[in-house]
Amino acid sequence: MKSKTAACMLLSLLMLSACSSPATNGSAPAQSTGQQSESSPSAESTGTETTETNTAATGETTGEGASEATATSPGQTGTSAESTATNAEQTQQPYTYHMNKSYNIVPNEESEATPKKVVLLTFDDGPKDEKMINSMMDTLDKHHAKAIFFVNGYRIKSHPELLKLIHDRGGIIGNHTYDHIVLKKESKAKVTQQIEDTQTLIEKTINVSPRFLRAPNGATNDTVHELAKKHDMLYMNWSVGSLDWVNQKDPDAVITNVMDQLHSGSIILMHELPWTVEALDRLLTKLEEKGYSFVDPNAIDPTKTP
Numbered sequence: 075m076k077s078k079t080a081a082c083m084l085l086s087l088l089m090l091s092a093c094s095s096p097a098t099n100g101s102a103p104a105q106s107t108g109q110q111s112e113s114s115p116s117a118e119s120t121g122t123e124t125t126e127t128n129t130a131a132t133g134e135t136t137g138e139g140a141s142e143a144t145a146t147s148p149g150q151t152g153t154s155a156e157s158t159a160t161n162a163e164q165t166q167q168p169y170t171y172h173m174n175k176s177y178n179i180v181p182n183e184e185s186e187a188t189p190k191k192v193v194l195l196t197f198d199d200g201p202k203d204e205k206m207i208n209s210m211m212d213t214l215d216k217h218h219a220k221a222i223f224f225v226n227g228y229r230i231k232s233h234p235e236l237l238k239l240i241h242d243r244g245g246i247i248g249n250h251t252y253d254h255i256v257l258k259k260e261s262k263a264k265v266t267q268q269i270e271d272t273q274t275l276i277e278k279t280i281n282v283s284p285r286f287l288r289a290p291n292g293a294t295n296d297t298v299h300e301l302a303k304k305h306d307m308l309y310m311n312w313s314v315g316s317l318d319w320v321n322q323k324d325p326d327a328v329i330t331n332v333m334d335q336l337h338s339g340s341i342i343l344m345h346e347l348p349w350t351v352e353a354l355d356r357l358l359t360k361l362e363e364k365g366y367s368f369v370d371p372n373a374i375d376p377t378k379t380p
Contacts, residue, residue, distance in 0.1 A: 170373045175380035177313040178339030179369050182378075193340045193361060194369045195221035196312065198250055198288065200346040201229055201236035209351050211243040217358040219368035220246060222310075223346075224288045227252030227272035234279045241280040246371040248286035249273055249307065258293045265297045273305055285376045286310050308376035312343035318350040325353035332357060336364070 170185040171192075181188040195214075200223055201207060214221060223245045230237045241247060251257065251268040252275075260268070269287065277283050287307040289298050294309065302309040314335040321327035328350055332342055344350050358368075 169375035169378075171369055172375045172378035173308060173310060173341070173380060174339075177311045177341050178337070179341060179374065180339050182375065189367045191338045191365050192367045192369045193314075193336070193338075193342055194371065194374075195219060195342055195344070196224060196248070196288075196310075197221055197344050197346055197350075198224045198290075199229075199254065200225050201233060201240055202346050204236060204239060206346055206348065206351050207236060207239055208243075210346070210354060211240070211245065213351075213354045213358065214244075216355065217362065217368065219358060220244060220370045220372070221368075222246045222248045222286055222371045224248040224250035224286070225272075225276070226250050226254050227268075227275050228254075230272075230275050230279060237276070237279050241282065246286070247276055247280065247282060247284050248288060248310070249276065249284045250288050251290055254290045256291055256293045257289045257298055258295045262297045265295070266301060269298070269301045270305075286371070288312075303379070306376060308374070308379060310341065312341045313337075314340040314342045316342060316344045316350065318345050318347050318353075321349070323347075323349045325349045325356075328353040329357045329360065333360060336361075336366075338366075 168185075170182055170188045171179050172182055174180050179192060179194045181190055197210070210221075223240050225237060225240075225247060237247065249269060249272050252272045253268060255268065257265050257268065273284060283305070285307055287298070287302045287305075287309050288311065289309075292311045294311070299309055301307075314332055314337075316328045317331045318328045321331065328344070344354075361368075
């Protein structure tokens with residue numbers, strides 16, 4: 075009886091052991107699988123970061139400029155763009171001069187260090203001739219000077235390449251109306267057409283909007299000034315006339331007329347004429363010998379109207 079009981083107990087123990095072992099062995103794979111499943115998001119995240127890094131690397135390879143190559147995220151790209159815009163603003167020179175009511179160029183109050191003994195060079199009634207333009211620009215370059223070229227619309231229409239030549243060589247373009255007529259004798263509609271047609275033609279030809287306006291013969295009226303303000307232009311006459319249009323083709327007379335009227339801030343009126351072109355180098359040399367500097371028209375504030 076005892077032997078039978080012992081045998082039964084032994085059989086029960088063996089059965090219990092056999093049943094419990096598969097359960098234990100089965101739980102381990104389930105637990106391991108669970109851990110791998112939880113780690114999957116990290117694996118996906120790693121994959122995403124790799125993709126973004128590769129995309130950034132592609133951007134560095136195809137991007138233009140070192141600043142763009144360093145951009146590795148949208149946020150950084152935006153910062154780079156803002157930095158570029160800031161740099162562009164910093165490179166734009168501030169206005170240091172303005173024109174007073176006597177048509178003289180004077181330093182702004184906040185620009186006390188700016189040279190005061192200055193003249194502004196201006197040429198009217200072009201563009202006419204390639205050879206004369208190149209000669210004038212060569213002389214201006216020699217003296218490190220810039221000038222405003224007040225041009226007529228009908229001349230631009232005939233020879234747009236000459237306007238491009240002046241612009242490409244650093245000349246500042248001003249509006250001198252379309253047909254060079256006396257504006258104060260014309261209707262408001264005619265004055266508007268003369269100024270706005272020329273403005274549009276200049277913009278289409280060189281992609282620049284003139285910031286200076288001069289009426290032929292200096293004959294202005296309220297409509298002219300209203301249109302100048304409308305188109306953000308400074309209306310500009312002159313304070314020294316070279317009289318090159320009446321001096322019987324004499325280069326020496328051009329120089330004498332300017333030097334006799336010369337004063338600080340002078341806006342000098344000249345024209346694209348052969349004898350003026352011939353006189354220009356000697357004239358600028360004499361001005362420099364008198365201690366005058368040449369105002370860059372880009373430094374003149376067009377919003378300060380007298």
